[in-house]
Amino acid sequence: ETGVTQSPTHLIKTRGQQVTLRCSSQSGHNTVSWYQQALGQGPQFIFQYYREEENGRGNFPPRFSGLQFPNYSSELNVNALELDDSALYLCASSLGGAAQYFGPGTRLLVL
Amino acid sequence: KNEVEQSPQNLTAQEGEFITINCSYSVGISALHWLQQHPGGGIVSLFMLSSGKKKHGRLIATINIQEKHSSLHITASHPRDSAVYICATTSGTYKYIFGTGTRLKVLA
Numbered sequence: 001e002t003g004v005t006q007s008p009t010h011l012i013k014t015r016g017q018q019v020t021l022r023c024s025s026q027s028g029h030n031t032v033s034w035y036q037q038a039l040g041q042g043p044q045f046i047f048q049y050y051r052e053e054e055n056g057r058g059n060f061p062p063r064f065s066g067l068q069f070p071n072y073s074s075e076l077n078v079n080a081l082e083l084d085d086s087a088l089y090l091c092a093s094s095l096g097g098a099a100q101y102f103g104p105g106t107r108l109l110v111l
Numbered sequence: 112k113n114e115v116e117q118s119p120q121n122l123t124a125q126e127g128e129f130i131t132i133n134c135s136y137s138v139g140i141s142a143l144h145w146l147q148q149h150p151g152g153g154i155v156s157l158f159m160l161s162s163g164k165k166k167h168g169r170l171i172a173t174i175n176i177q178e179k180h181s182s183l184h185i186t187a188s189h190p191r192d193s194a195v196y197i198c199a200t201t202s203g204t205y206k207y208i209f210g211t212g213t214r215l216k217v218l219a
Contacts, residue, residue, distance in 0.1 A: 033206060033207070035207070035209075037152075041211060042197060042199075042209035042210055042211045042212050043154075043197075043207070043209050044209070045206045045207065045208070048206055056206050058206070088152045090152070090154065092154075092207075098159075099144065099156050099159040100144075100156065100207060101156065102146075102153065102154035102155070102156070103153075104151070104152060104153045105152035105153065105154075107152065
């Protein structure tokens with residue numbers, strides 16, 4: 001059984017650019033959630049996907065968007081990057097409402 | 112006011128000490144989770160609780176639903192326990208609402 005993986009591990013972008021982050025769910029998990037964790041803060045919920053449909057969204061603007069694929073892997077896309085988007089982005093997979101398993105995160109720096 | 116609050120924010124202990132981290136929440140939940148985050152970011156799920164008490168090795172987690180309060184205890188603490196411990200709640204939508212974490216440092 002493979003765990004949750006994320007790519008890339010680190011990324012540097014400039015303001016205004018677009019970024020795509022990727023997440024592979026743990027085998028058998030049909031739900032993926034994305035979180036943003038600013039330095040020194042707890043993670044904040046961005047959105048969740050269940051069987052390829054958005055299943056809840058946090059207080060993030062529309063330039064944060066996502067996809068879940070038939071194999072339950074997922075992408076987080078952020079358009080028009082801002083300096084405040086610099087953070088650790090975590091994805092977590094689960095089977096419905098069971099405990100979530102977190103990936104190692106992607107650290108994004110926006111200059 | 113955050114929906115999930117933790118105390119203390121920072122904690123330094125000597126190896127072998129008994130450690131307690133507290134979590135209070137303000138809304139109804141379906142489950143409460145204790146998570147551990149090491150430097151570098153990876154988060155590991157320690158416990159998922161909806162009532163009572165759970166134990167795993169030197170870690171014990173308790174929850175009081177009526178008081179909306181949970182505690183994480185570490186017995187015989189060790190420097191490798193140094194990490195950020197995060198309390199999170201879930202309700203019907205399954206999203207986690209996180210506390211800000213407790214940064215624990217255990218000195219040898």
